[in-house]
Amino acid sequence: MDETMTAPANTDARQGHGVSFGEALRVWARVAALSFGGPAGQIAVMHRIVVDEKRWIGESRFLHALNYCMLLPGPEAQQLAVYIGWLMHRTWGGLVAGLLFILPGFLSILALSYVYVIFGDAGVVEGLFFGLKAAVLAVVVQAVFRIGSRALVNPAMIAIAAGAFIAIFAFKVPFPLIILVAAIVGYAGSRSGSRLFRTASGHAAARGAVLQDRDSLLGEGTPAHARPDLLWSLKISAALLGLWLGPVALIAIFAGGGNVFTEIGIFFSKMAVVTFGGAYAALAYVAQEAVQHYGWLRPGEMLDGLGMAETTPGPLIMVLQFVGFLGAYRDPGSLDPMVAATFAAILTTWVTFVPCFLWIFLGAPFIEKLRGNAALSGALSAITAAVVGVILNLAVWFVIHTLFGRVTVLAAGPFHIELPVLATIVLPSALLAAAAAFALFRLKASVLLTLGLAALAGIGWRLLAG
Template sequence: MTTSPSHPDFAELVRVSARIGCLSFGGPAGQIALMHRELVEERGWISEDQYLHALNFCHLLPGPEAQQLAIWIGWKLHGIRGGLAAGLLFVIPGALVILALSMLYGAAAHLAWFAALFLGIKAAVLAIVVQAVLRLAGRALGTRFRKTAAVLSFVALFLFNAPFPLVVIGAGVIGWIAARWRPALLGLKGEAGSPPDTPRPWGYSVRAVLIGALAWAAPMVAILALLGRDHVLWRVGVFFSKLAVVTFGGAYAVLAYMAQQAVSAQHWLTAAEMADGLGLAETTPGPLIMVTQFVGYLAAFRSPTPFTPLVAGLLGAGLTTWVTFAPCFLWVFALAPWIERLERAQALKGALALVTSAIVGVIANLSAWFALQVLFHELRPVWGSLSLPVLASFDWRSGLIAAGSAWLIIARKWNIMRVLGLAAAGGWLLSLLP
């Protein structure tokens, strides 16, 4: 079978998708840039306009936009099997790496040298999250109205412990209304245009939703039948299934909600361990939201009955990965045929514009939460759910590494992997001091 350079055969798509999956370090920005270079610039499989339209479409969906973009490209080139191949190969390399690291962490988390390495990694992660706030704020806060939304979302989460889904949904509703009545508040220009005069692909989308939903739910049905609602695997599956529906704005947007729930409500791990997990995810290829697998592994590893800890951890990691990423295929396969119509939906653009603005406040809340956990050994409740640090408990080692990491990442533009490696070494060296 021969193909033109602009339309690869299936084997070539698989080979290049595997390469992208193994090299997709650097978070969404790096992953999206890698796919653009490999698929648009070097091979010409997708045009520039198609790539940008698809990227905008993926920003409308919950879940990791880079993986969904990979699914869409595979679907565009080879239909359902192409989307499955590209999407799975984008996730599998990173999933295997972080599973191995989670197993190592579960076995070695209480060793002194291991804790010393992660002292530095946690401090560097704080700098990385701050950089994410600054980057997103620069893109998303173009009007006073959108800046106000970011500030209010931060206040609602940090001071009043408002539910994350409520903040996101509220921002979306307000953005929807503003786009219809005062689009200038959001920086939108005029009407988005009329939808194309083509048949609506309802049948295709309904079949994709039904098949995708059945696949998504299958492991949960088995757990309910065999282990019941009280088992940790059921709680893990339900929690991360809900999370998969509200993860607009990228991984950082939902990490604060996930971390606070996993630490404070479910007690699956500590705040310091959550920061460790984020550090592991930063060092692996694939979506940053893969940190959910780390949480699922530890949750099941520590409540293994009736399995051994290792088997329970593997089941928890596998279940978490499935319920986190299976919905991505559902969204893309069901909505990809509608991409041109969604591009012209003014009210939907307005809703997502304000959600993105609110996400800045969400990530700022994550930064504040991590800063308190990483830089101080002791917090004191002051009002409601708000806790402030005891200044005497400041960890100067973490503060020094965090400040140095921020300078290297933000001012010097160092690669994240280099900074994490240097921070880990710094944490180990500083731990040797009295």
């Protein structure tokens, strides 16, 4: 077996940073327990603990890894944990960091899913999710502004974000094509040396970050195990590819193509490949397919699941577990609905997150080699800008389908947009969403506090109205 897959205890002595595997295990458990607040909050917690407090790695390396993770399909915060864990303690470090990051959220949302299907029609539970649903709209809008303020630093990035929004909202251009075009534009722009693709403050910040890298425990250099090794990359990729697609193939063979578990395995495996830009970008794709094509759940239920993910630790992409849970609960075949739903939740989580380890272990050594490459940084920055447009599309989609009872479609050739019927506005939801937005933007309230108050307001409204 490859030395990077031997027992973790044996690697401690070979690490130049002096951080034992046991200490790293405790730190990653702490990061997982505090990983509330969506990708931005999770990345902020990781930065505070790993960069500022523990000084494992420096600012420049942290940002370089983050930019790579934002290029990948799937949850960037979880993949960033895998990346840093791998840098510190090889393959075992990446596996442990990534798995711990997932576990609390998986267990929490599974428990909440049971509550949802058992007590979902009760006034209190219905009101709770009614309030969460309205507040989540404000949270998604806040994500647009939060990510946009970091990514849209010049006219070129603003134009890329606007183009991405128009492409996906009005012309239904696939996500991968949007991301590919943005990467090409950013790469070409950086290679051209255009002022539109760089800022003086960015260069100053980069110089300061490199100095901080030198003072980190890992240092500025590249560890031996983090250097490109094609044989190792092929071996670990083959193993993870088998773990990812093997169960899906077995289910398809024994259950058949029309079985709900086969559909869930194939759909979420496809999602793991084509959804770029983190959780909010992925949800736009999942909401359209799971609601409109498969009929596993309704638009409002998608927001209920997102409310669960926002109020529990772990990646927001855990909402996909809820989607799979409901899909199998309503079409269990010969199984008990709860058993079918639980198996679907596990299957969804498996095919969603195993590829995340694959992307990191396959690409991270080569990305480490490219640290400081201006053209690559330009491509990654352009992708982040395009993601802002994709998330804006998600926010608009949620608003249209949650705050209004009916939607009309305008279509002409490739042009296709959905518009709400204004007379069908759901006034209580609109008022709650407006109040949540006021709390987040004006009062600077935390996401958890805002969601909690909105849930209480929703319960109060349902009890009074009911």
